[in-house]
Amino acid sequence: MARSLKEALNSGDFVITSEIGPPKGTRLEKMHHHIDMLKDQVDAMNVTDHQSSVMRFPSIGGAIAVKEQGGEPILQMTCRDRNRLALQAELLFAYTRGIRNVLCLTGDAVPVGDHKRAKGVFDLDSSQLLRAIRVMETGKDLGGNELDGTVQFCAGAIVTPEANPLEPQLIKFKKKVESGAEFFQTQAIYDLDNFKRFMDFAKRFSTKILAGIVLLVSARMAKYMNENVPGIFVPQALIDELSKAPKGEALKVGIEIAARMVRTLKEEKICDGVHIMAIGKEEVVPDILNAAGIKRTTV
Amino acid sequence: MIRSITRKKPLEEIEKMLEDVERVFIVGCGTCTTMCHTGGQPEVLEMESVLTQKGKVVTGTMVIPVACDELTHEALEEHRDAIEQAQTLLIMTCAFGVQTISASLKKVVIPALDTLFIGLESGLGMFGEVCTQCGECILGDTAGICPVTACHKGLVNGPCGGTNKGKCEIDKEKDCAWTLIYERLKEQGKLEKLNKYHPPKNYQVEPKPGKIYIPVEERSET
Numbered sequence: 001m002a003r004s005l006k007e008a009l010n011s012g013d014f015v016i017t018s019e020i021g022p023p024k025g026t027r028l029e030k031m032h033h034h035i036d037m038l039k040d041q042v043d044a045m046n047v048t049d050h051q052s053s054v055m056r057f058p059s060i061g062g063a064i065a066v067k068e069q070g071g072e073p074i075l076q077m078t079c080r081d082r083n084r085l086a087l088q089a090e091l092l093f094a095y096t097r098g099i100r101n102v103l104c105l106t107g108d109a110v111p112v113g114d115h116k117r118a119k120g121v122f123d124l125d126s127s128q129l130l131r132a133i134r135v136m137e138t139g140k141d142l143g144g145n146e147l148d149g150t151v152q153f154c155a156g157a158i159v160t161p162e163a164n165p166l167e168p169q170l171i172k173f174k175k176k177v178e179s180g181a182e183f184f185q186t187q188a189i190y191d192l193d194n195f196k197r198f199m200d201f202a203k204r205f206s207t208k209i210l211a212g213i214v215l216l217v218s219a220r221m222a223k224y225m226n227e228n229v230p231g232i233f234v235p236q237a238l239i240d241e242l243s244k245a246p247k248g249e250a251l252k253v254g255i256e257i258a259a260r261m262v263r264t265l266k267e268e269k270i271c272d273g274v275h276i277m278a279i280g281k282e283e284v285v286p287d288i289l290n291a292a293g294i295k296r297t298t299v
Numbered sequence: 300m301i302r303s304i305t306r307k308k309p310l311e312e313i314e315k316m317l318e319d320v321e322r323v324f325i326v327g328c329g330t331c332t333t334m335c336h337t338g339g340q341p342e343v344l345e346m347e348s349v350l351t352q353k354g355k356v357v358t359g360t361m362v363i364p365v366a367c368d369e370l371t372h373e374a375l376e377e378h379r380d381a382i383e384q385a386q387t388l389l390i391m392t393c394a395f396g397v398q399t400i401s402a403s404l405k406k407v408v409i410p411a412l413d414t415l416f417i418g419l420e421s422g423l424g425m426f427g428e429v430c431t432q433c434g435e436c437i438l439g440d441t442a443g444i445c446p447v448t449a450c451h452k453g454l455v456n457g458p459c460g461g462t463n464k465g466k467c468e469i470d471k472e473k474d475c476a477w478t479l480i481y482e483r484l485k486e487q488g489k490l491e492k493l494n495k496y497h498p499p500k501n502y503q504v505e506p507k508p509g510k511i512y513i514p515v516e517e518r519s520e521t
Binding site (some may be wrong): 044084106107108109111112122123124125126127128131132142158160163164165167168169171174179187197223224230231274 | 451452453455467481496502
């Protein structure tokens with residue numbers, strides 16, 4: 001039996017998490033394959049919740065699959081699509097299916113996704129969802145009513161160390177810690193000096209930080225993210241490194257960059273672990289870990 | 300002053316609604332839709348010309364000074380004959396005006412505009428939403444800038460991860476409300492206000508449809 005995320009976070013080991021994106025449709029084979037491939041390589045797997053506001057198979061369905069396939073799921077829950085009744089109900093359901101980790105997110109805005117006319121809910125926000133979990137753990141719901149059987153979760157949140165301006169983000173980070181966030185998975189980071197400055201701040205709080213590693217697959221992707229994705233900064237040196245890659249080798253260079261970052265973060269003990277996001281390229285996550293010198297013995 | 304901000308419906312949509320109608324009376328408003336250039340005198344006359352070209356008989360037009368107030372009934376009375384001759388009224392006021400006019404007459408009313416929000420004109424032709432009437436005002440904690448309205452997600456506990464160099468993830472032309480709030484609080488030396496946790500909002504402060512009675516005895520003496 002693999003250890004829980006909470007045990008991993010408290011072990012002092014460098015924690016590795018990755019993510020699974022459920023399909024748009026009912027063909028689950030690829031998702032099952034990714035889960036099988038990663039379950040023994042990482043400490044836990046996030047399952048995304050209509051990532052980028054694109055409608056997909058639900059995160060709870062993916063998290064149950066992770067559990068059934070012997071992995072440790074982290075259920076991502078956004079506040080975009082459900083009001084407080086639906087969020088609490090899903091937490092009850094998740095708990096009964098053995099899911100013990102929840103990543104609390106506000107959620108991307110509806111207009112960035114593929115159902116641009118939908119109503120965004122946002123009845124709660126990320127810090128309020130964290131507190132909702134803590135309230136439910138006391139045996140009550142948000143209406144103050146008794147629960148017949150309660151929940152217990154390892155709850156986490158996200159933070160954007162490259163946000164501009166940064167200070168309001170740090171204040172919100174603190175608010176999330178106070179609301180019960182036991183761990184943070186960060187937005188993608190590429191500039192380790194900036195990240196170290198963020199960690200100088202974050203280390204003052206009793207919470208665990210897993211640095212977000214998003215695999216770069218081309219110089220074009222890096223430039224695109226710099227221009228269009230909030231809170232992401234890819235330094236020019238990395239863009240140049242990708243540009244210089246021989247034709248067809250950019251992915252290989254991207255894997256090397258990711259592996260180098262993972263290795264440095266681990267060896268220099270900069271943070272508590274990493275969260276690897278290889279959006280659409282999940283099959284190379286073991287290559288990144290391998291190149292980073294991270295050996296997992298299957299338990 | 301605050302205004303009801305409106306946008307013209309596409310002409311095809313108006314034509315569709317007037318499909319079986321021959322005789323139309325057009326009503327504009329001298330206040331908000333005049334300011335928005337969606338239902339003032341020039342727009343009403345333009346609509347008259349367009350509908351005439353489309354073969355409709357326009358029995359008359361008028362621009363009510365303030366379509367949403369209690370004098371609307373009297374203003375309509377002055378045009379009673381022309382209104383009687385029409386089968387339908389095409390209303391170029393905001394939805395408040397449409398409903399006020401509809402309640403004053405037995406005639407069929409059709410809106411020519413979509414009412415977008417209650418806002419202010421911040422520059423020539425630029426209109427911005429300022430209040431969503433949530434019933435739980437937190438402006439005292441947010442430097443007088445309303446995140447319930449000015450943040451796309453209505454967040455009350457600080458910015459989301461979609462904030463980008465002072466702009467919102469949904470539109471680079473829209474400001475991030477929480478960056479504005481942060482900068483204003485910083486100027487005021489009140490950044491500690493950002494630390495305050497706001498519990499989930501009460502969305503039933505006054506359950507829809509809003510209806511309250513303010514008793515006479517509770518009114519302040521002059």
